[in-house]
């Protein structure tokens with residue numbers, strides 16, 4: 344990623360009548376540091392282990408995530424639940440949260456983020472099924488546009504047994520509900 348600080352300086356000149364005042368001096372670099380840190384997600388390298396016979400659902404819920412809406416350049420953030428039923432492989436528990444965090448770091452839509460997490464885990468683990476549910480607040484809905492505070496948007500992506508088997512699906516929804 345090229346150095347964004349000069350561009351942010353231009354933006355401050357556009358936004359503020361007195362862009363050289365003391366309080367703004369370090370802002371371009373601070374914001375550039377944030378952009379580098381947030382948008383340059385490290386490569387997702389999950390530890391995968393052989394499954395020693397576990398054949399029930401693994402559910403991680405209440406995973407906080409942050410992302411930026413690509414339509415409005417404003418944050419959306421919330422909580423997700425990520426679940427799978429293993430086949431031959433399991434992933435380290437932190438891997439589920441890490442996957443959601445990682446795909447959130449970029450310009451996103453909530454729909455794409457949900458799908459990418461489910462597809463990545465399907466690819467990586469070849470499990471019997473994957474379920475992802477995200478619930479988020481979008482500042483583009485709250486600070487602008489409709490101006491509806493506290494609106495929550497929920498998306499889901501279900502694969503394998505989570506999609507095709509109604510008792511798996513309801514067990515998942517019951518656990519995360």
Ligand SMILES: [Zn+2]
Pocket residue numbers: 412413414415416417481483484
């Ligand atoms: Zn938006």
